[in-house]
């Protein structure tokens with residue numbers, strides 16, 4: 226059976242936990258893959274730039290035995306006006322899976338997933354970056370041994386990575402996600418509402434505030450993301466002044482001596498994070514980047530119907 230991964234909200238708690246644990250197994254080198262995707266053809270369609278996600282899914286597909294067809298932003302007839310619907314009807318008759326980064330309207334991704342012949346994986350849309358959160362939770366699980374009870378402080382724009390983190394961490398027992406976002410650049414209200422709904426069962430906490438002088442007392446993970454989210458532009462010419470107090474500096478890190486630092490990358494040293502933090506001993510940002518590969522292997526295997534439940 227093929228499965229899509231369009232939003233984390235589509236996964237049951239059991240499926241979410243399985244994908245995280247399976248990612249850890251791949252990361253630890255505990256999987257004898259035996260090329261489970263041999264004979265499968267996966268389309269890798271990136272309409273926006275990508276270093277990590279595109280390479281991770283391409284390498285993961287090849288390592289699992291599949292072959293890939295890679296499309297850039299100008300390659301498909303979608304670019305000359307063919308509808309997303311017709312594109313989907315054609316690709317789904319030829320491909321076993323499609324990994325797509327649209328950064329466009331959420332509807333596009335939903336149209337790709339409106340059939341069940343080709344598994345569709347959202348490699349980032351404007352509203353959510355589900356495979357990033359799977360990587361992030363895989364990294365946290367690998368580092369701490371479990372996700373239960375972790376306290377995460379996220380600083381920066383409430384973008385696609387933040388949405389995915391909120392929709393996943395909130396389902397793990399007794400976790401805390403404190404989002405510190407500049408006013409006007411927060412999480413979408415519907416995502417915040419959905420994440421807070423999950424906390425009813427998990428007894429997690431999801432809090433969003435906008436005053437960087439009001440910091441939580443205890444934090445295990447400090448997480449940030451670049452200020453210029455893909456496919457967006459900020460109208461306010463003073464936006465940088467509003468973001469600067471949310472930068473992750475050594476002074477912030479020093480408040481939490483046992484905390485680790487994470488970043489979905491690419492990084493802009495001097496903006497959202499100082500070089501001393503990103504390249505310092507608390508940073509696991511490049512282990513996190515490597516885990517995109519391991520998590521992509523878990524996701525492809527599962528979406529193509531080869532993973533256990």
Ligand SMILES: NC(=O)NCCC[C@H](N)C(=O)O
Pocket residue numbers: 277278349354357384385386450451453454455489490491
């Ligand atoms: N790890 C990634 O996928 N990085 C690229 C995207 C980063 C950020 N969420 C963005 O939308 O610009």
